[in-house]
Amino acid sequence: xxxxxxxxxxxxxxxxxxxxxxxxxxxxxxxxxxxxxxxxxxxxxxxxxxxxxxxxxxxxxxxxxxxxxxxxxxxxxxxxxxxxxxxxxxxxxxxxxxxxxxxxxxxxxxxxxxxxxxxxxxxxxxxxxxxxxxxxxxxxxxxxxxxxxxxxxxxxxxx
Numbered sequence: 001x002x003x004x005x006x007x008x009x010x011x012x013x014x015x016x017x018x019x020x021x022x023x024x025x026x027x028x029x030x031x032x033x034x035x036x037x038x039x040x041x042x043x044x045x046x047x048x049x050x051x052x053x054x055x056x057x058x059x060x061x062x063x064x065x066x067x068x069x070x071x072x073x074x075x076x077x078x079x080x081x082x083x084x085x086x087x088x089x090x091x092x093x094x095x096x097x098x099x100x101x102x103x104x105x106x107x108x109x110x111x112x113x114x115x116x117x118x119x120x121x122x123x124x125x126x127x128x129x130x131x132x133x134x135x136x137x138x139x140x141x142x143x144x145x146x147x148x149x150x151x152x153x154x155x156x157x158x159x
Contacts, residue, residue, distance in 0.1 A: 003027045012055045013064035017074055022081040028071060029055040031062035037096045039111035041065050068094055068112075069119040076126050087135070092119065101146040109146075116140075 004010050009024040011017040017028055031053040040047040051061045066074075072092040079088035094116040100109035120140060127133040 013062070014066040014070060015064050017066050017070065020074065020078075022077045024078075025082070026074070026078045028066070028074075030065050031055055034096070034099070036065060037100060037108045037112050038067060038115040039108045041067065043111070067119075068092065068115050069122050072119050072123055073126055076123065076130075080130055080132070092123075094119070098142075098144075098146070 001010055007025060008027045009020040011020050011026065011028045011030075013030060017030075020026055031051075032055060033053050036048055036051070045063070048061045048063050048065075052059055054060045054062050072090070075090055075092065079090055082088075094112055096112045097109050097116065100106075100112060120138070123138065124133065127136050
């Protein structure tokens with residue numbers, strides 16, 4: 001692979017990502033197409049069997065998949081190690097929330113929204129443990145809204 005020849009650590013699954021060194025440039029390719037959402041990776045893993053999305057090109061499903069939290073925390077480790085005192089910029093995107101809302105798949109959208117919440121919480125803790133939280137700006141934003149808030153209110157209150 002060309003990236004490996006250029007000195008990148010290349011990860012094709014969650015296991016390889018966890019083991020990747022923090023002192024090298026990193027590239028993660030975990031599946032062909034869209035990364036399966038949190039609900040399918042964690043609650044309905046049999047749904048992954050229906051996919052042929054192995055990043056190495058094999059005719060099978062990619063199952064050892066990292067989530068947003070694992071990818072974000074590993075990126076922080078790599079960027080902090082490589083960036084040192086210069087600092088770093090990281091954008092971590094939870095795009096599947098929006099993607100699932102477009103098809104009105106509230107269960108999968110909620111799963112990914114909760115994954116984002118868990119990722120932000122873990123990110124704050126990671127930055128605190130690295131003693132760089134006080135020097136860090138965290139922005140959580142969206143490019144547009146959906147009616148998800150009204151649906152969630154209905155689920156909680158019944159009205």
